[in-house]
Amino acid sequence: MPSVHFEHVSKRFGATTVVEDFNLDVAEGELLVLVGGSGSGKTTILRMLAGLEEVTEGRIRIDDRDVTALAPRDRDVAMVFQDYGLYPHMTVRENLSLGLRLRKVARTEIERRVTWAADMLQLEPLLDRKPKQLSGGQQQRVAMGRAMVREPLVFLFDEPLSNLDAGLRAQMRIEIGGLQRRLKTTTVYVTHDQVEAMTLGDRIVVLADGRIQQVGRPIDLYRAPVNRFVAGFVGTPPMNFVEGRITGENGGAQFNADGMRFDMLPGRMPTTMPSGPVTLGIRPEDMEVDPQSDGPRNGSVAGRVVLVERLGGTSHVHFDAGPNRMLASVTNERLPAVGDAIDVRINGERAHLFVDDQRVSSAS
Amino acid sequence: MRAERRSGSLMAAPYAAFLLIFAAYPILFALVLVFLKWDLVTTPVFAGADNMRMLATDTRFWRAVANTFVFLSIHLPLQVASALMLALALNRPLAFRSFWRAAFFLPVVISGAVVAILWSNLYATDVGLINGVLVRIGLRPVPWLTDPSTAMPAIAAMVTWKNVGFYVIIYLAGLQYIPRSCKEAIEIEGASTWQRFRFLTLPLLLPQTILVVTLSTINGFQLFIEPYVMTGGGPLRRTYSIVLYLYTNAFAYQKMGYAATIGVALALIIGSVVFIQRRVIGNAEAL
Numbered sequence: 117m118p119s120v121h122f123e124h125v126s127k128r129f130g131a132t133t134v135v136e137d138f139n140l141d142v143a144e145g146e147l148l149v150l151v152g153g154s155g156s157g158k159t160t161i162l163r164m165l166a167g168l169e170e171v172t173e174g175r176i177r178i179d180d181r182d183v184t185a186l187a188p189r190d191r192d193v194a195m196v197f198q199d200y201g202l203y204p205h206m207t208v209r210e211n212l213s214l215g216l217r218l219r220k221v222a223r224t225e226i227e228r229r230v231t232w233a234a235d236m237l238q239l240e241p242l243l244d245r246k247p248k249q250l251s252g253g254q255q256q257r258v259a260m261g262r263a264m265v266r267e268p269l270v271f272l273f274d275e276p277l278s279n280l281d282a283g284l285r286a287q288m289r290i291e292i293g294g295l296q297r298r299l300k301t302t303t304v305y306v307t308h309d310q311v312e313a314m315t316l317g318d319r320i321v322v323l324a325d326g327r328i329q330q331v332g333r334p335i336d337l338y339r340a341p342v343n344r345f346v347a348g349f350v351g352t353p354p355m356n357f358v359e360g361r362i363t364g365e366n367g368g369a370q371f372n373a374d375g376m377r378f379d380m381l382p383g384r385m386p387t388t389m390p391s392g393p394v395t396l397g398i399r400p401e402d403m404e405v406d407p408q409s410d411g412p413r414n415g416s417v418a419g420r421v422v423l424v425e426r427l428g429g430t431s432h433v434h435f436d437a438g439p440n441r442m443l444a445s446v447t448n449e450r451l452p453a454v455g456d457a458i459d460v461r462i463n464g465e466r467a468h469l470f471v472d473d474q475r476v477s478s479a480s
Numbered sequence: 481m482r483a484e485r486r487s488g489s490l491m492a493a494p495y496a497a498f499l500l501i502f503a504a505y506p507i508l509f510a511l512v513l514v515f516l517k518w519d520l521v522t523t524p525v526f527a528g529a530d531n532m533r534m535l536a537t538d539t540r541f542w543r544a545v546a547n548t549f550v551f552l553s554i555h556l557p558l559q560v561a562s563a564l565m566l567a568l569a570l571n572r573p574l575a576f577r578s579f580w581r582a583a584f585f586l587p588v589v590i591s592g593a594v595v596a597i598l599w600s601n602l603y604a605t606d607v608g609l610i611n612g613v614l615v616r617i618g619l620r621p622v623p624w625l626t627d628p629s630t631a632m633p634a635i636a637a638m639v640t641w642k643n644v645g646f647y648v649i650i651y652l653a654g655l656q657y658i659p660r661s662c663k664e665a666i667e668i669e670g671a672s673t674w675q676r677f678r679f680l681t682l683p684l685l686l687p688q689t690i691l692v693v694t695l696s697t698i699n700g701f702q703l704f705i706e707p708y709v710m711t712g713g714g715p716l717r718r719t720y721s722i723v724l725y726l727y728t729n730a731f732a733y734q735k736m737g738y739a740a741t742i743g744v745a746l747a748l749i750i751g752s753v754v755f756i757q758r759r760v761i762g763n764a765e766a767l
Contacts, residue, residue: 168664189670201661205683214679215669266669 125174149317194263375438513740567651585645654688
């Protein structure tokens with residue numbers, strides 16, 4: 117399986133820069149997820165790799181082959197589209213085999229590969245149906261089968277699950293992940309859904325405004341986001357942010373915000389003390405709620421409950437700590453009621469400190 | 481509820497009246513005329529099945545039917561091919577695209593008689609523009625409208641030119657409906673330009689093709705103004721169309737009953753041809 121390399125790739129539409137100096141190496145057999153909001157440039161990057169969009173600057177290589185100027189048909193990649201892009205006038209069998217027929221693959225070989233893909237994706241009973249006679253999930257599987265039979269160098273997925281309902285999306289996510297691990301085909305997968313990114317990706321690239329924010333394993337992005345954007349993007353529910361200042365010495369530094377005081381753990385502070393405004397970031401799952409407040413203690417904040425969402429296994433406790441609305445994700449049996457004064461213990465090991473939106477300290 | 485119904489009926493009334501006076505009444509009148517002998521002046525006389533019997537053995541009528549089929553056999557393929565190719569060309573990013581689209585649509589809205597007179601001049605054997613070009617590139621001039629073998633093809637080409645803009649619009653609308661992802665998918669799968677057309681564009685334009693074939697068939701069977709203005713049905717009656725023969729019977733020979741019989745027969749022919757076409761093309765889709 118080949119590797120994919122982006123070298124200083126930029127894309128501009130007129131005066132608008134969509135992708136800026138994008139550098140990335142996708143390892144052989146890796147499933148790499150590009151994740152970001154709309155306008156982050158993730159789809160444009162994928163389309164440049166497919167050859168559907170011209171590269172303004174830089175080059176793209178698949179292994180040692182420079183594909184920057186090649187037509188899509190000469191790149192030997194296969195793409196699964198958001199709306200699947202199935203040929204509506206052809207049966208499933210014809211949809212699967214057209215690409216091979218166009219490439220003059222022998223009839224027996226086409227037959228073998230279609231049977232193989234249909235078997236792997238449970239498509240046999242559907243082979244003689246047309247796309248509009250299939251459910252969304254089945255169409256999705258056909259689109260994947262059409263990519264598989266080609267046995268391409270690289271798989272490209274462009275938000276393949278966005279048109280499915282939540283249950284099916286979770287199921288297809290598992291199927292895509294399993295399939296990729298079995299086939300070991302180098303894959304670039306684009307999504308705006310960070311849960312999809314976290315569960316599927318060997319590595320994740322977080323994009324914003326056409327620039328890479330962070331590249332890493334899902335757990336690294338979760339544990340050590342490099343900036344406030346990544347910290348807020350990765351993880352559900354999202355991280356709480358509180359604006360404040362640092363006072364005191366390095367040994368006994370304290371985070372101070374309106375209605376909130378929090379002793380920073382020694383050794384979790386940057387070597388130079390930030391003197392200006394800072395942001396404290398705490399994930400909802402890194403807090404513990406004590407339903408009875410017995411006054412402020414070290415490492416905890418006092419709050420008042422404004423909403424409790426019971427999800428079954430976990431519950432979301434929304435509370436106000438001073439002017440800040442925060443959310444704690446808890447598994448307690450004893451949940452506070454709306455209006456209760458509570459004590460929320462913050463896991464100091466997992467607290468993140470941001471200066472100018474860049475992370476300067478925290479947890480390992 | 482009742483008021484709503486009344487206002488609904490009132491709003492539909494003008495069109496209903498139009499339909500009754502200009503469509504339903506003439507159709508009924510024609511059906512009655514089939515069984516009458518009438519010269520527009522004297523009182524109509526009941527003629528039984530005389531008109532139909534005459535039609536069955538009228539070689540001039542059957543000659544006109546054959547002529548019209550010759551016209552269609554040239555006009556239909558030419559119309560579909562030219563409209564499709566122009567639509568594909570106009571669907572691409574093109575300088576002055578709106579100008580080109582308007583230019584090709586213009587002949588559709590020009591009166592048929594005007595177009596016929598214009599093309600009579602283009603086709604003129606000695607002074608026509610087309611022969612002028614042929615002579616300039618070293619070919620011999622062709623007596624387009626006066627040679628029995630070229631007259632009908634010449635008229636077919638002209639009618640195709642006049643109507644192409646309308647069918648281009650139909651194809652352009654169809655092209656908008658081909659999903660972008662399908663076009664990109666087949667491109668990535670390795671299709672050449674021709675293969676993209678053959679395996680994706682053409683089959684997805686089938687509904688539009690059925691429409692173009694149907695409309696130009698119905699339109700083609702009513703061929704009248706062009707031979708009437710340009711050839712008068714000649715040479716050697718080769719451009720005598722069904723409607724021209726109907727017109728001659730009605731307003732030159734004043735055989736209203738017989739003319740109505742021709743009209744009803746034409747309606748039946750159009751109906752059965754369109755029915756067969758839909759069957760054939762519909763089956764092609766299933767393949």
